[in-house]
Amino acid sequence: MISPSLMSAKMVGDWIDLSTPGTVTIRTGKVELGQGVLTALVQIASETLALPAERIEIVSGITGATPNEGYTAGSLSIPHAGTAIEAACGTCISVMRDRVAASMGASPGDVTLSDGAFHCDGEQTDHTLWSLAEDIGLDFEVAEPAQPHRANRQPASLPRIDLARKLRGGGMIQDIRTPDMLHARVLRPPHLGARLMTDALSEDDRASLVIEGSFVAVVDDDPLRLTRRAQRMIPRLKWTGGTELTSGILRPDALAVLPGETIEIGEAAESSPDTGTVTARYERPYLMHGSIGCVTALAHWSEDGHLTVTSQSQGPYQLRDAIAVMMDLGLERVEVRHAAGAGCYGHNGADDVAADAALIARHFPGRTIRVMWTRAEEFAHAPLSTAGEVEISAGLNEAGRPDWMTLQIASGTHARRPGTAPSGTLLAELLRDEIETLSPPIELPEMHGLGGLRNAISPYGIPNQAAALKLVDQPGLRTSAMRGLGTHLNVFAIESFIDELARRANEDPLDYRLSLLEGEERASAVLRRVAERSGWADRPEGGDGTGWGIAYSRYKNRAAYVAMVAKISIDHDVRIEKLWCCADAGRVVNMDGVRNQIEGGIVQSMSWALYEEVGLTADETLPQSWEDYPILRFTNLPEIELEVVASPDPVPLGAGEVAVGPATAAIANAVADALGGPVRSLPLSREKVISALLET
Amino acid sequence: MPSILDETCNLTLTVNGRAETVTVPTDATLLEVLRERLGLMGTRFGCGQEQCGACMVLVDDSPVFACTRLVDSLDGSEIRTVEGLGEDDPLIAALLEHQAAQCAFCLPGIIMSAKALLDRTPSPERSDILEALDPHLCRCGAHPRIVDAILSVAQP
Ligand code: FES
Ligand code: FES
Numbered sequence: 001m002i003s004p005s006l007m008s009a010k011m012v013g014d015w016i017d018l019s020t021p022g023t024v025t026i027r028t029g030k031v032e033l034g035q036g037v038l039t040a041l042v043q044i045a046s047e048t049l050a051l052p053a054e055r056i057e058i059v060s061g062i063t064g065a066t067p068n069e070g071y072t073a074g075s076l077s078i079p080h081a082g083t084a085i086e087a088a089c090g091t092c093i094s095v096m097r098d099r100v101a102a103s104m105g106a107s108p109g110d111v112t113l114s115d116g117a118f119h120c121d122g123e124q125t126d127h128t129l130w131s132l133a134e135d136i137g138l139d140f141e142v143a144e145p146a147q148p149h150r151a152n153r154q155p156a157s158l159p160r161i162d163l164a165r166k167l168r169g170g171g172m173i174q175d176i177r178t179p180d181m182l183h184a185r186v187l188r189p190p191h192l193g194a195r196l197m198t199d200a201l202s203e204d205d206r207a208s209l210v211i212e213g214s215f216v217a218v219v220d221d222d223p224l225r226l227t228r229r230a231q232r233m234i235p236r237l238k239w240t241g242g243t244e245l246t247s248g249i250l251r252p253d254a255l256a257v258l259p260g261e262t263i264e265i266g267e268a269a270e271s272s273p274d275t276g277t278v279t280a281r282y283e284r285p286y287l288m289h290g291s292i293g294c295v296t297a298l299a300h301w302s303e304d305g306h307l308t309v310t311s312q313s314q315g316p317y318q319l320r321d322a323i324a325v326m327m328d329l330g331l332e333r334v335e336v337r338h339a340a341g342a343g344c345y346g347h348n349g350a351d352d353v354a355a356d357a358a359l360i361a362r363h364f365p366g367r368t369i370r371v372m373w374t375r376a377e378e379f380a381h382a383p384l385s386t387a388g389e390v391e392i393s394a395g396l397n398e399a400g401r402p403d404w405m406t407l408q409i410a411s412g413t414h415a416r417r418p419g420t421a422p423s424g425t426l427l428a429e430l431l432r433d434e435i436e437t438l439s440p441p442i443e444l445p446e447m448h449g450l451g452g453l454r455n456a457i458s459p460y461g462i463p464n465q466a467a468a469l470k471l472v473d474q475p476g477l478r479t480s481a482m483r484g485l486g487t488h489l490n491v492f493a494i495e496s497f498i499d500e501l502a503r504r505a506n507e508d509p510l511d512y513r514l515s516l517l518e519g520e521e522r523a524s525a526v527l528r529r530v531a532e533r534s535g536w537a538d539r540p541e542g543g544d545g546t547g548w549g550i551a552y553s554r555y556k557n558r559a560a561y562v563a564m565v566a567k568i569s570i571d572h573d574v575r576i577e578k579l580w581c582c583a584d585a586g587r588v589v590n591m592d593g594v595r596n597q598i599e600g601g602i603v604q605s606m607s608w609a610l611y612e613e614v615g616l617t618a619d620e621t622l623p624q625s626w627e628d629y630p631i632l633r634f635t636n637l638p639e640i641e642l643e644v645v646a647s648p649d650p651v652p653l654g655a656g657e658v659a660v661g662p663a664t665a666a667i668a669n670a671v672a673d674a675l676g677g678p679v680r681s682l683p684l685s686r687e688k689v690i691s692a693l694l695e696t
Numbered sequence: 697m698p699s700i701l702d703e704t705c706n707l708t709l710t711v712n713g714r715a716e717t718v719t720v721p722t723d724a725t726l727l728e729v730l731r732e733r734l735g736l737m738g739t740r741f742g743c744g745q746e747q748c749g750a751c752m753v754l755v756d757d758s759p760v761f762a763c764t765r766l767v768d769s770l771d772g773s774e775i776r777t778v779e780g781l782g783e784d785d786p787l788i789a790a791l792l793e794h795q796a797a798q799c800a801f802c803l804p805g806i807i808m809s810a811k812a813l814l815d816r817t818p819s820p821e822r823s824d825i826l827e828a829l830d831p832h833l834c835r836c837g838a839h840p841r842i843v844d845a846i847l848s849v850a851q852p
Contacts, residue, residue, distance in 0.1 A: 034799025034836055159795060166800035167788055167807070169738020169778050177735070223732045224721055292742050292750055292835045293801040342801035343836040375743040592795055596841070600798055603837025626747035626833065634829040637839045 002144050003083040005029070009067030012095075013138030015088035017059075021130040022116070024049060024056050029069030030081040031061040031314065034343035035597055035656055036160050037077045040590040043158040044082050048089035049129070051116055053158050061316045061338025071315040071417065073346070073481065074449060075559060075654025078589055082652060084142070091143045096132045100125060157592035162340070173296045173312050173339040174372060181298075181368045183223040184360045185230045186428075187216045187237055188381055190621065192476050193436035194242030205236060210363050214239075215431040217360050219369070242436070243476030247616045250477075252283035252387040252681070255410040258472045263443050265450070266457050266466035268404045279393045280500060282493035284682045286614035287385040288629055289482060293342025295349040295382070296372040299357035301365050307334045311354040312341030315418065319351050322418035323358050326429040345604070346482035347417045349373055349382035355426035379629060380622040381427065384614060385482035386412035386474075388452065390493040394462075400505030401516065404464035407456045407490065412472055413441030414451035416480040438478055441471045444485070449556040454486040455661060458494045459523060459554045460516035483601070484657040487555065488608065491661025492668055495551040496678055499669045509550050509669065510536055517552075522584050526563040526645065527552050530582035533641060534565040542673030545570045546577075549669025551662040560585040560658040564602075564666035570674050574610055574684050576638040576667060584645050586653030594644055594655045601659035602640055607632035609664040613683050707767055711736070712780030720767060727751045727762035730777060738778035738804040742833070749832030752805035753777050759809045759831070776811075778804040786849050787811060794845035798836035806832050810846050818851040 009015065009029075017025035026045045032038045038058050046053040059066055069081055093113055100118045101108040104125065112119045118127040165171040187209075189196070196214040198206070208229075210217040218233055220226035248254055298310040307329065313319040316336040324334045336354070344350060357371040373381075388411030394402035418425045421439030429435070444451040456467035469486075502512035510531050517523045531537065531550070539548045547570075552563045561584040567577045581602060588594050611630050614623060623629040647653075664682070671689070672678040679692045708717045711734060718733040727744075730736045730753070742750030744763045751763040754776040781788060787810055790796075797803050806829060813820055813828040820828070825846050834842070 034797075034801075036798070157795075159792070160797075163795065163797055163800060164792060167778075167791055167797065167803050168781070169736070169740070169804045172737075172801065174740070175737035224724060224728050227728075228721065228723075290835050291801075292748055292833055293740065293799075294742070340799070343799035345835075372741075375745065596795060596798060596838075599840055600837035603839055604835070607837075625745050626743055627745075631833060631835070632839075634826045634832065634834075634839055634843070637826060637843065640840050 002087060003080050005067060005069045005080045005084040006087070006142055009084070010141050011138065012088050012092045012140055012142055014067050015085055015142070016092055016138060018130050018133035018138065022055060024051060024129065026056060026058045026085055027066040028058065028060050028081045028085065029067045029317065030072045030077045031316065031338040032162065032340045033072060033314065034340070036590070036593045037072065038162065039158055039160045040078055040593050041081055041085055042161055043156065043590050044086050045089050046158070048086050049093065050113055055116070063316050063320045063336045068317045071318065073314055075555065075656045075658060078652040079654055082589055087145055088142045090145050091140070092138065095140055096127070096129065099132060099136060100127045155588035155591040157590050171340065172293070173310065173341045174293055176298060176310065176339065178368045180366065181370050182219050182221055182364055183226045184217050184219040184357070184369050184371045185226060186356050186371065187218065187230060187234055188377060189214065189239045189242060191242045191244055192478060194239040195434050197238040197240055200238040201236065205233065209233070210360055212359065213432040213434050215359060215428055217356070219360060219364070245476050245616060245620060245622065249474065250286055250387070250614060250616065252285055252389045255387060255389050255472050258474065260410065260470040260472035262468050262470050263453065264466065264468045265453055268406050268464040268466035275396055275398055277393055277395050278501065278504070279391060280497055280680060281389065281391045282489070282496060282680045283389045284387060284489040284492065286387045286477070286479070287482065287608060287612050288379060288614055288623065289345055289348040289382060290629065290631060291342045291344060291348055291378065294373045294375060294378050295353040296341060296370070297354035297357040298368055298370050299354070299361035300368045301361040303365050305333060307358055307361065309334070309336045309354050309358055310339050311336055312339060312344065312350045313354060314344060314347070314350065318417065318419035319354055322351070322426055323355055325423050326355060326426055327358060327362065346385065347383050347480035349378060351418050351425070352382065352427040355428035359428045359432065376624040379624055383416060383478045383480035386414060386479035388486070388489040390489060392493055392497045394497070394501070396501070400501065400507070402462045402501065405458060405462050406465070407467040407493070409452055409456060409467060409486070409490070410470040410472055411452045411486065411489070412474045412477065412479040413443070414479070414481050414485040415442050415444050416478065441473050443469060443471055450486065452486040454484070454556060455490045455553060456486065457557060459552070459557060460498070460513070461518060462516065483604065484660040487553070487657065487661045488605070488664060491551070491553045492664045492682065495553065495662065495665035496668050496672070496680065499549070499672060500678055513550070513552055522561050523552065523554060526561045526582040526584050529643065529645060530563040530565050530580050533582065533643060534580040536565060543676060545674060547670040547672070547674025549666045549671070549673055551665035551669060553661045553665070555654070555658040555661070559653040560655065562658050562662045564659070564662040566666040566670040568667060568670040568674060570671070570689060573686050574671055574689060576606055578639045578641070579606070579663065579666070581640070581642045581659060581663070582645060583642070583658065584647045585655050585658065586647050586649035586651050588644065588647070589652055591644065595642060597655040598642055598644070598659050599640060601656060602663045603632065605660040605663035606667065608660070609667045609682060610684050705768065707771070709767065709770055709775060710773065711775045712777060722768060724767050725763055726753065726765045726767050726770060726775070729767050730762060736777055736779050740801060740804060749805045749809065750802055752808045752832070754808055754812055757812060757815060759812045776808070778807055781807070787814065787846070790845040790849045791842070794841045794848065796841035796845040797838050802832060802834040806834070806842060814849065820850050822847060
């Protein structure tokens, strides 16, 4: 199957609607998260149908009305939805062309399509996409094309279809208002598992709140009054039990002592004659999504008991199913409709806030409930991205190259989205049912590119490689998916380790890598190219507060090839001076979109590398504000030079997550170059740099 | 006991050149009034704590965090939001030309800071732009494009 999206939506009519003459409506289950996916999909349809983009509409992420394409995640939207839409449009044209040819007594080769009208031997016919759709319907199966319908096209860049509106404000879920709207806020326990002491509330207070178990909400028709009522109610709520956090539990090395089930991949015979075994440990802290906008949802419970939820979720179908379970409703009574919110980089609070609104809506039939989280809720209650620790060991041969290499990883799960467990994935459900323990941590299967084990097998020609993940259940912490999952830690660790081996062998880190990539033409090509662009060969020797680093990875070991060079300086803090990136992302649909995604991935990764770390506040809570969780600012911005190379690949490989591993790794290697020794713990903060200096 | 929730006042504000009269709690912020009373959704809520810049507007031509500025201090001031920019505003055109956004949530606030900068300093250096945008966070990493777009409208 060319696209898994075609498994549940097999028919051309599942993807294309031609019921409005002159307009083609494309349906997709993938959703806009700020990554420009809908623009790229419109471009694919426009190019395949040879129709101007203005005549194509796109409907996205509505349960029951658009294909179920799972989550919009994993850099898979173009590989999955794009491929499916191209095949659906291509099938549609070829079936119609045959039909026109038959009716004209011509051969299909003589029939062409221009602006939605079919021509035969250069003469316009009476047949159009729309007339034929009416005549023959679109109830035929999407056929696998012998070759992509849009083969040999130069990558173009349709400008984003949604930006003009969004730049001026509006167009987001936060902006929707309806005349029947009620505004609501959930009042939250201090930590996971804490229960509301209902008896401690006065009669009046109880009557003024929506309470189900420990799920408590304030509702008001005036959003200004809502904020003030909520503020005054917070100190009156008393909570008991639950898991209090300590700063110790947030340290990555706490993972080593917590129990967990171990999952293994690969095979490594650690026995080959080696000239020595090298071992090093690397770690990364817990990270936050930190979307700039607070997650928002709307829910409407109709008088006849149907629930409509408007949500910025990455997976409308999975959310629908989870809400139906939570509220004990048949699937036919729940509809989830996607609406764009602020940038989303993984499983943030989007599903949770939708469940909040849904639960409240049942108390107010006929009204639209709007819930928007506060900044403190975003930080302290959305899922976190797990910390992790990796120990790498390798046996070296005479040439200083590994004969075998193993990774021992310890981390929490990257997968607690709706759909990963039968129930209990939504915060509202946990609160209402007063559930203390979260669903057990799981590892994603190979088919989904793995989770904590993503990129744990290095891309290098090392004969024996294996990795083991200890999947730790962290008390009091809810961790789930964020951009790239385990790839960030694993690529940081492996690429740092490879640099350490190169240093031992007294070889240039670029040459050392190339020697381990023999026969890997595309990998070597991006590395050579980034070296050439950055002037790697002529770089000054590291030290004196400046350093250069290089890194490479192939996302999921099967998607885009990315090489990176970083130039940094250290003056108390690490400063990135410049970053060069060269990527081979396969066939490119929308060149500017791919570049934008890779640039964004680089900037976010720079922020993770240098600044980000979840710690406890003075009140022993998770961060409540940007002051507690600083990220990269405009004044920290280096120059970035990106080249996306012409690729021999006939298929798109995705772009959104491919840069996060190598960007951090190149920066870390540059810091090691400047310091004369590695910093094996992220973020590369002033304290870490100083303690590394004291060690060397 | 009288509730603070009941203490409301009537205020007249000048927003994008228009006088607007609203009834709000006495401690209402400018952001609350813009979004929830005047329906101007360009100015965004990101944190409510002067820490992200999503709510930036111009008050008498200077950038101000609308999320904490109380409206009752704004009598007689000229307030400008992204909605007040013209159809053919050159800064917005440049941002579109550079496709300088991903989700664009941060952009309206950034646009107002950039406006104030360009009004003050029509030919800013790159470093002036970075300084002027320092109160703003962008989580999508659209920074490089945003800076390039602003540079492109700087007068030579
Ligand atoms: S909302 Fe005002 S600075 Fe964040
Ligand atoms: S473009 Fe998404 S926060 Fe800036």
